[in-house]
Amino acid sequence: MDNIAGHKSGLTWAVHLSVLFLVLLWIFPTVGLFVSSFRTSDQISSTGWWKALFPTEQNSVYRAPSASDQIEQGGVFVIEGNVFEGSATGDIAHWGVSSREIDAYAPGETADLGEDGRLTLNADGSFRLENTEAFTGSRGQRIFVTATTPPEFTLANYEFMLFDPRNSEGMTKAFFSTLTVTIPSTIIPILIAAFAAYALAWMEFPGRALLIACVVGLLVVPLQLALIPLLKFHNNIGIGKGYLGVWFAHTGFGLPLAIYLLRNYMAGLPRDIIENAKVDGATDFQIFVKIILPLSFPALASFAIFQFLWTWNDLLVAMVFLIDSSGETTVMTRQIVEMLGTRGGDWEILATAAFISMAVPILVFFAMQRYLVRGLLAGSVK
Structure with a gap:
């Protein structure tokens, strides 16, 4: 009787409550950081952000x-x-x-x-x-x-971070440096992985199953394990300590997940479409460009979200492959770390800097989040 029409089982309610709990768990720190960025140092030191609206x-x-x-x-x-x-x-x-x-x-x-x-x-x-x-x-x-x-909110923190000459120049450079690192590091692995995923999904060639197994195995390789060998290799070929090196590093670390997601999605596309296109004389490249890519947009967007968020918030790879004493290539995560040393007590400034660095990833996530679940579930059911 528990599963009759019009009634939801207890498991369904448990799932809904669990999802709600996870959503709130993710939202609370973000809201707290946002509220703290508009408060003064005295208010932050005396009360929590949840009391910001009360005397x-x-x-x-x-x-x-x-x-x-x-x-x-x-x-x-x-x-x-x-x-x-x-x-x-x-x-x-x-x-x-x-x-x-x-x-x-x-x-x-x-x-x-x-x-x-x-x-x-x-x-x-x-x-x-x-x-x-x-x-x-x-x-x-x-x-x-x-x-x-009474409650007090101020824009002085944002004015200092964005317009004060003592600090705005460094944050502005860091913002554009982060964009310079993130955009190519997101586009390059998508382009390479799309070609590889199509070949692994629809093209017959010797060793295809072994390649798929290698891609799955690379998903569990720790990032830290490859940093030093990869840095030595970059230095030997002359691309270390620069944008080109960090692009290739992010591409290499992101390719296994990209190929895995895209291959699963492309393998789940209707076979009749590809076979009909081949009967009509279309080449593999034409099928890939005109049929597979448009149909695979949810999976492409899903990986783009992950890769963008990862590269935007990355500190470790940037510290290893993008060291610049002049500050011209300093990313926002490293800029905030440096501010922790000079402004360790100015929590309102640190909260503002952190929220500024979060603004772009949040916009990207909400703009493309409708494709996230569709891309992740691709290939899980037939």
């Missing part, structure tokens, strides 16, 4: 102006100011004049400082320190403040 309480210490800023009003010496310096705003929840009692007073109450006068702090952050005798000393009174600050 938060922050503890801070403010030091009042020194005695040199006092003025005399009717025989009373006064120092005035506001604990919310600059453009900061908020509401005072409570305050104090000692680190042991930071919540001793409510907004609007007056603290008796003895010989140092009296201090009144209002809810808007304005304070008045007054005394019948002139203030002395070069250091002002400390005020421990607990304030409720």
